[in-house]
Amino acid sequence: MNNIIVAFPNEKIAQKIKKILTQSGYSVKNVCTTGAAALASMGNLESGILVCGNQFVDMRYTTIFEYMPPSFQMLLVASPQAVDDRFVVGDDKQRLVCLYLPIKVHELLETIEMMDYSINRRKKKRKKLKERTPEEKKQIEEAKAILMNRNNMTEEEAHRYIQKRSMDNGISFLETAQMILSLLG
Known part of the structure; x- marks a missing residue:
């Protein structure tokens, strides 16, 4: 299982999502209420998933995504109107997944499972590509x-x-x- 960071401006929402994930066997490394705190948390980890909202007091999800380590994926939980479809292009589309509000618990868990699988597959590919002695x-x-x-x-x-x-x-x-x-x- 990969590292998960939950970041929402509302602490109660962040804690609810953390509780759902931990009860389902996922390891939530940190809960953040600002974009800066989310970026700092990701900087301390090798890879993982950031589950977040679209707007924080210090920045939008677009800024977080731009500065997010390449080994991380973002699960954006927001209304359809808050998502800018033109923002992500090319290979980065695989690193940003959106769940539209209101979300259902099973949708959240299935999406996290899919993203976790994708990260693990990418890690295996990187290991295979290592230079031979x-x-x-x-x-x-x-x-x-x-x-x-x-x-x-x-x-x-x-x-x-x-x-x-x-x-x-x-x-x-x-x-x-x-x-x-x-x-x-």
């Missing part, structure tokens, strides 16, 4: 060389073979290469 690159090249020599494959065919086996078995490309080395090397 020279040792890992060497193991992959050795596995390809074995396949090329034993099966008369080109380098591209050997690469595709390892890639297909890793997808079929649900394991990483590197793990598949290591298995080839242990079995055939």
